Amino acid sequence: MTHGYARRYGAVVTMPTDADTSSDAALRRQLHGLPGVDAVGLEARAAALGTRSIKTTAKAYALDLAISMIDLTTLEGADTPGKVRALCAKGANPDPTDRSTPKVAAICVYSDMAATAKEALVANGAPEIKVASVATAFPSGRAAMAVKLADTRDAVAAGADEIDMVIDRGAFLSGRYLQVFEEIQQVKAECARPDGEEAHLKVIFENGELATYDNIRRASWLAMSAGADFIKTSTGKVTVNATPPGTLLMLEAVRDFRAATGRQVGVKPAGGIRTAKDAIKYLVMVNETVGEDWLSRDWFRFGASSLLNDLLMQRQKLSTGRYSGPDYVTVD
């Protein structure tokens, strides 16, 4: 399985690979059959992984890696095409004073801005940057199924390379797991393009609303079994967003899922990660939990907006030896 530094601190947590997904009752039996989460142990482990000191060349590597993993995000009611274009220009060339700065992984916008973003990225000479579009009545997920599917279809048609869907937390919390499962499958089907390609599907749990670690573990397994390419912590729209313990739990889930099924799933913490220090803590957690296989933009992303500026300031500090300031990065 994993190699390098990644060590396992417990037995593989898994559902049967031939899980019966024919009914709510069967799904519930399997999801509730997952072992309960040791909350104290999880939090202690996450806190311990946050104490590593990453300096000099390792820090430079971590900063560049973190920049290359950012889904640069603007999800405001006040988003304009101009703002999205500015964000694309920044993502394509984060630090105009230093051309060695890596590009971000993706630009994350609402579905009506996906076409604008796609165009702007091509215009900025960075077609390799993905366009991620939120869909399925983001952020609440409260809409009729037909509306959610239409939302997804529009985003895919507008050129989105990745779809960030939210699960129906109401259905999940009231135990209608099959509904959530089928919803993910249907959205996944909408991600297919006529040319045979398909948009990657990220499934947002909104950990802050799931209330317990057990629920996060169940949601992870449910989404991965339903075909998610990425699992994502939160929308960034509620008080509790990405937390180190929640992300660690999801990393353990993707690790165990790959051990059980052979399929690799990515993880995206989003919301509340604002400093380079926090980002590096997450990278340490990835390396120590799932190993180097996940240490790339293909398998780990940060959903963030202000994080990029702090990473750039830290990068400038490393290269010049002088503390940088907000005057030396773009304010958006």
Place this chain on the structure above:
Amino acid sequence: MSTPEPRLPVLKTYKLYVGGKFPRSESGRVYDVTDSRSTWLANAPLASRKDARDAVAAARKAFGGWSGATAYNRGQILYRIAEMLEGRRDQFATEVAAAEGVSRNKALARTDAAIDRWVWYAGWADKVTQVAGGANPVAGPFFNLSTPEPTGVVALLAPQRSSLLGLVSVLAPAIVTGNTAILVASHEAPLPALSLAEVLATSDLPPGVVNILSGNTAELARPLAAHQDVNAIDLAGAAPELATELEVAAADNLKRVLRPTTDTDPHTPWTADPGTSRLLSFLETKTVWHPIGT
């Protein structure tokens, strides 16, 4: 009758003042502060460059609010600080006497001079704009008005020997006009500066407007002089060789630099009438052209 047990004095833990809070140094270090006869007085925190970095971030955060406050409001807050200083006159006199090795009376006189100077600068809050700004005559149908605006975040190296009067003389003129400050206290005599922090914290001064660090002046001054987010630096407490080095480092982002006065008597420059030169050092002039009529 048995003699009463002698009372154990409660010693004060001196701490830094950053962003309105009193943290220990991030590095966990302290150093011995002694009086002029090398008797131990207290442990002061030995701040690191990361404390300096945090202080700059706090000062930057406070700048918008402080520079945007009305001059009247800033003046009132500075008067309030003077009132608090007056209430702690004895404490400061004791600290000054120990730090500077002078008699109680002389220390009291220096403390009073410091408080008076603070009041004097407080009065400038709503007057400096009229004195340093004005209406310019121009050959055209325009009102042309120049107004002084604060420079931004200012790093102040407090004088090494005048522990309170010198300190007040560099701090008050910088903040009264709306700048926010990082003050590096005298290395040998930091206690009056660290006690001043307690006065500032209880005087309605918004957190972060003044941040006080104690420690090795050169160790703190170098990152501050090189910091891209510091707009000006006052080298009052820097030795000549260090001052030159800092001036070079400060050139990179075109910081305003105020050079130290080279006076051999440690007290002369601070007891004399300060004039407005320090007050006007950390100001930028904004000029607006406004069409007449229409």
